[in-house]
Structures are given as structure tokens and as C-alpha cells.
Amino acid sequence: MIKHVGIIGSGTMGSGIAQVAATVGCLVKLYDTNTEALDKSKAALEKIMARLVEKGRIDETEKTRIQDNITYVDSLKDLSDSELTIEAIVENLDVKKKVFQELESYVSKKTIIASNTSSLSIASIASALKKPKRCIGIHFFNPAPLMKLVEVIPAIQTSDKVLRKTTMNIQNWGKTVAVAKDTPGFIVNRVARPFYGESLRIYEEGIADFATIDWSLKSIGGFRMGPFELMDFIGNDVNYTVTETVFKAFYYDPRYKPSFTQKRFSEAGYLGRKSGKGYYDYSEKATKPEP
Ligand code: NAI
Structure with a gap:
């Protein structure tokens, strides 16, 4: 099972995905270029966790454990030990490609590099990488901690091993996976x-x-x-x-x-x-x- 997860973009989706991964015990590094977004994400998680404690869904120990599992970072290099990275930044192909290229220079050869894109072609995002077979779409829905369904989208370049490993891990995060073809908008x-x-x-x-x-x-x-x-x-x-x-x-x-x-x-x-x-x-x- 994957332990080290890097998330790029601490907005709506990145923050939610970080919470999901941290809850199941992954060590998450949450990265954003905007430090205000990182602060906002941290404050929002604190609020969510406090509400869950109030409702009796988790206790204080659990709250601390989940929050401690997330480290907020402002350098992409900090994601270098990630086994899986999930990108959730602006829905712009050129920006995503640039980030993926830089990210690939920091992470290990085995790291799975995923995008949470809602509509862009995974094949074209993958084409930015030297090893496109490690690239895959992992499409969470909003709010990520509550929505059960996750679409997993292999590009034509994606290896079967990466698809299997991704699917298995996302299922272990408590999600229901629908494997979708790399077509515009996928299924949902x-x-x-x-x-x-x-x-x-x-x-x-x-x-x-x-x-x-x-x-x-x-x-x-x-x-x-x-x-x-x-x-x-x-x-x-x-x-x-x-x-x-x-x-x-x-x-x-x-x-x-x-x-x-x-x-x-x-x-x-x-x-x-x-x-x-x-x-x-x-x-x-x-x-x-x-x-
Ligand atoms: P958002 O606008 O809430 O957050 C994006 C974050 O990315 C911001 O904090 C921004 O500072 C950061 N960012 C922008 N460029 C960056 C860069 N180059 N490096 C690092 N961080 C950068 O966006 P949201 O809604 O979380 O969407 C993110 C992605 O997830 C998009 O691809 C979107 O299509 C997809 N998505 C959105 C859903 C939604 O309901 N909002 C649902 C499912 C997928």
C-alpha cells in the first residue's frame, strides 16, 4: 500500500483529497504556490475535524493523528519522496504539463503521477512526462471526503501495473472506483x-x-x-x-x-x-x- 502521497494544489479538491488520504493513514505533503491557500486549507481542515469531534465521529486523538499526517509545503521539491502524487491545480493543460515536467525531475522512477482533471485528456497530460506510462487520471468528486465515487482514467500510455496499483489504493481509501476511458468529461x-x-x-x-x-x-x-x-x-x-x-x-x-x-x-x-x-x-x- 502507498504510504507517501504528494498533493499539488490546496484548493477545494486538493484539500479534500489530502483529508481522505490522511484519514486512512497516508503521510501527505500538500503543496501550493500560494501560501494563503495553504493556510486556508489548514484552517478549513481544523474546522472540519472539530466538527467531526463535536459529532462524535472521531475523538481528539484521531483528530490530531489526521491533522499530523498532513504537511503543508510551498516547494514542489518537497514532494520528492511521494509514491503517488495527485495534481489538483487550475484546469489548464499547459500549466498542468509544466508542473508535471518539473515534478518528474524530483520524484523516483516508480512514482505514480496522477491528475484530478475534470475534463482534460490524460494522454496529453501524460505526453509531458519522460515516463508517460506512470501517468493516470484519478478524478475525485466534490466534496472528496464525502463522495464515494472516484473515476480512474488510464491514458493510452498508462501501464496496466499503474492502473492496478492506483485502483487498489483508491479502493483502500474507502472509495468506489469506476475505470473510465480517456474521453472528454469521462463518465460523470x-x-x-x-x-x-x-x-x-x-x-x-x-x-x-x-x-x-x-x-x-x-x-x-x-x-x-x-x-x-x-x-x-x-x-x-x-x-x-x-x-x-x-x-x-x-x-x-x-x-x-x-x-x-x-x-x-x-x-x-x-x-x-x-x-x-x-x-x-x-x-x-x-x-x-x-x-
Ligand atoms: P481551486 O481553484 O479550488 O484550487 C486550485 C489550487 O491550485 C489553488 O489553491 C491554486 O493556488 C493552486 N495552484 C494553481 N496553480 C498552481 C501551480 N502551478 N502549482 C501549485 N498550485 C497551483 O480548484 P479546484 O476546484 O480544487 O480544482 C482543481 C482541479 O480539480 C481542476 O483540475 C478541476 O477541474 C478538478 N476538479 C474540480 C472539482 C470541483 O468540484 N471543484 C471536482 C473534480 C475535479
Whole structure:
């Protein structure tokens, strides 16, 4: 079993994945270029752990053990002893490739180098490496500690050994693995595109507002969250980029066409929960009830 795990990017996903790995006993190094993001991640984990203690899910010893299993680092070199690295930085192919190239110069030949990308081609990320057979997609869902499903995506370059080892370890982290082909959006994000896209089109055509669409899908469709709540939860910037990538990767198939509304929200910084405003208002002074 893999013990030393390196995580690149301490945002929403990187922090969640670090918590999952630390909980099962891995020694995690969590790296980010932005030290504020590292501080924020540490503070957020403290809050989550305190809540779990309050609820009686873990005790103080367990809390300390999990927190001590994560070291926050601001140099990629610090990940050199990792047996597995999982990258969760900005959804940009060129940036990811650059980070992977640098990372490969620090880690051992056996290190598995994985990406948590939602939509980019694992084959093209892997092509940045000298040893592309060690590269694989490990796609967690948000929030990583709660969502059971993890898509594992071998690129055409990935070795069977790397696929087996990755799958086994992620299952040992308590997750259910679905091995998906390296196609745009893999399984879940491809299915989810029309869920968001059609909802945005219904809004743009003036058929219903955000809250009504969310309400309909929850009360009639049986979804736990409506599309606008979910986009606010994921982040409009992240969600828009995924749609744009999937749209382009399917040769501009209109089924996946991105929405101007979401683009404008993203450009305006109405990113959702993380910025305090999205389709709904999450600021402290919000008078409107949350969805
Ligand atoms: P985020 O914006 O919350 O966090 C990204 C972090 O990466 C930031 O802290 C940033 O400072 C850091 N970063 C940016 N460039 C870096 C670099 N060159 N080196 C080191 N750190 C760097 O993003 P989020 O939402 O965690 O997404 C990360 C990845 O996970 C993306 O590829 C996204 O598509 C994927 N993903 C996102 C999900 C979501 O619901 N937000 C769900 C599943 C996958």
C-alpha cells in the first residue's frame, strides 16, 4: 500500500483529497504556490475535524493523528519522496504539463503521477512526462471526503501495473472506483453537461428563474441539489471551463455548448459559494434565503 502521497494544489479538491488520504493513514505533503491557500486549507481542515469531534465521529486523538499526517509545503521539491502524487491545480493543460515536467525531475522512477482533471485528456497530460506510462487520471468528486465515487482514467500510455496499483489504493481509501476511458468529461462530467447546459438555457429563454429550476429538479426530479446550487458549489469558473473543454474536445458538438450567462458570471467573479455570490447570495448580509 502507498504510504507517501504528494498533493499539488490546496484548493477545494486538493484539500479534500489530502483529508481522505490522511484519514486512512497516508503521510501527505500538500503543496501550493500560494501560501494563503495553504493556510486556508489548514484552517478549513481544523474546522472540519472539530466538527467531526463535536459529532462524535472521531475523538481528539484521531483528530490530531489526521491533522499530523498532513504537511503543508510551498516547494514542489518537497514532494520528492511521494509514491503517488495527485495534481489538483487550475484546469489548464499547459500549466498542468509544466508542473508535471518539473515534478518528474524530483520524484523516483516508480512514482505514480496522477491528475484530478475534470475534463482534460490524460494522454496529453501524460505526453509531458519522460515516463508517460506512470501517468493516470484519478478524478475525485466534490466534496472528496464525502463522495464515494472516484473515476480512474488510464491514458493510452498508462501501464496496466499503474492502473492496478492506483485502483487498489483508491479502493483502500474507502472509495468506489469506476475505470473510465480517456474521453472528454469521462463518465460523470459528460452526463452532467446537459444537466447544467439545459438548465442555463431554460433560464436564458426566460422560462423559469434559478430557484424554480432548482426546486423543480429537486422536488420532481429527485436530485439532491439543483443545477444552479451545484454550479455555485463547484464554482462557476471551474464548471464553465469544464464545459468549454468538453465542447471543444467533442469538435464543437452543440450538445455541450457553453452558456454566456455562466461565462459572464465567471468573468464578474460571481463564482458561487467560494466568492460569496453566484446564482445565489452567500454573503453574511444576504437576506434572501439560501436555496
Ligand atoms: P481551486 O481553484 O479550488 O484550487 C486550485 C489550487 O491550485 C489553488 O489553491 C491554486 O493556488 C493552486 N495552484 C494553481 N496553480 C498552481 C501551480 N502551478 N502549482 C501549485 N498550485 C497551483 O480548484 P479546484 O476546484 O480544487 O480544482 C482543481 C482541479 O480539480 C481542476 O483540475 C478541476 O477541474 C478538478 N476538479 C474540480 C472539482 C470541483 O468540484 N471543484 C471536482 C473534480 C475535479
